[in-house]
Amino acid sequence: MTVAETGAAPARQASIRPRTATQRERWLRRLPLLPALIYVVVVTQIPFVVTLWYSFENYFWDQPGGATFAGFRNYTTAFTNAAFRGSLVRSVVMTASSVIIAMVLGVIFAILLDRKFFGRGVVRTLIITPFLIMPAAAALVWAGPMLDPTFGLVNYLLQPFGVHHVAWLSSDALISVIAVMVWQWTPFMTLIVLAGLQSQPPDTLEAAKVDGAGALATFRELTLPHLRPYIELGILLGSIYLVNSFDAVRLMTNGGPGTSTTNLPFYLYQQVNYAFDVGGAAAAGVITVILTIIVATFALRLFARVFQFEEAGV
């Protein structure tokens, strides 16, 4: 991907699009979009409308007689429920810390991989593997063979540093879960940042070198601004997937010890599957969605900026 290509695309669009599109032409353009649009509206929006409906209902799986109107009771319960608020906070902590750490590591690894050295392709292959492994498999392998207090490999490797049979999933549960999420998403961040580094025009870097700019100054003044849209995208996509992360919590700690690793997905899973409380879970879901929309509005602004980059030909 070069600067020239990015700049060329919108110009071409403008030349193809006729000045006055007729009614027929407009429908001809819309037609290919409709199946996907209708599909996504039906499959992703209807469940949320139904969620809104159930959030005002008193509805338990295990009670006969179906749902009855509950008014705002589910909402007042959710707001006063410490378990729900706790899971909300933990979701934010888990998502933010894992995304940020993964991105910092991703930038460092991408810089490492951008240099020429012996076996670069092999090292890149090794580094991307955690992203490809099934999250459920990763969680189980970390919980068992890696972190087990009696036979785990991590304790064995840390023995020279004075670590003796630490039960990581009891003593440092939240950190362990975050560490596994970081391990799985660092490769993704590395790939995106690496693509950004490799799309950097080499002549500007040469020019900076000739001008006598140090490596650090070059990175701060030239490379980092160039990487910015890539970093923003990585953070955005990482957040979208990590805020929903369920596998590591369910399979490593089952939300515990106590509720110390219960994030929102796991809390809602428990509400539906063990408390049979559809109405309560729906109210919690609606609150989650509203909070997400607030966060996503800012995220979408980021996207808007990315598209401005595109149109400016940057």
Added chain:
Amino acid sequence: MTAASVRPSQPRPRQPRRREAYGRAGWGVVAWVVGIAFFLPVFWMVLTAFKPESAAETWPPRFVFTPTLAEFRLVFSGMGPYLTHSVIATVGSTILVLLLGVPAAYALSVHPVKRWRDGLFFFISTKMLPIVAAIGPLYVIAQHAHLLDSIWLLIILYTAMNLPLAVWMIRSFMLEVPGELLEAAQLDGAGRVREITEVILPIVSPGLISTALICVIFAWNELFLAINLTTTNAATMPMYLISSVPQEGLYIAHLSAAATVASVPVIIVGWIAQRSLVRGLAMGAIK
């Protein structure tokens, strides 16, 4: 400060060049250490899978042992239905994503609809609504539609899950198609359908492959929807993994074998296609 940066006008002396070479080797060593550290859990998983159960839970951990295929045999004999469900859900949803995504991406790039930006934002915004929030009602809807514990339900949901990202990626690949080719096709009197099948698809097919790959990875690995909405008739590979953890007894080698078998297909495909994977992600990133 090197000698070269003090006196830039002089030709480079020998010493810094050698230092540069050492520096390069040093970076290489650091990169190798990082790569091996990140790969270590995967290596340990595969190694443990070849252990007899008695050698898997020892202190200190054993690196030398007599390898056995016993646990793999157990896994292969038990995973049949789970594997079938996973393959059907993954392949089915990926095909559906491409069938819906290619025309949609076309309508957002080559001959864009008037408000293509809003359309694109709508697709992306659906990814931001956490599906977990709707899991209870989703269960009720599936129950009423008689789709609970059905492979069709997973195909439908995985398609919706992957379609936004796919539309976005395919669109960026379509923007790469040279305008002259499209104009030439139009002069030849090619309609919209022929334009897609004869001009655009051959050019974007590598992009479609990397898009399909991303969809396969996410669908194959998905657990939350599967665990909540299926039990036996549509249970997928991640659920087989969970079932391979018994309540008591030694199971670490068996678990590792199951995890290896479940992960290896995607890992190998990802290794082979890593270049197009990077390209696909980055293209989605900026365009």
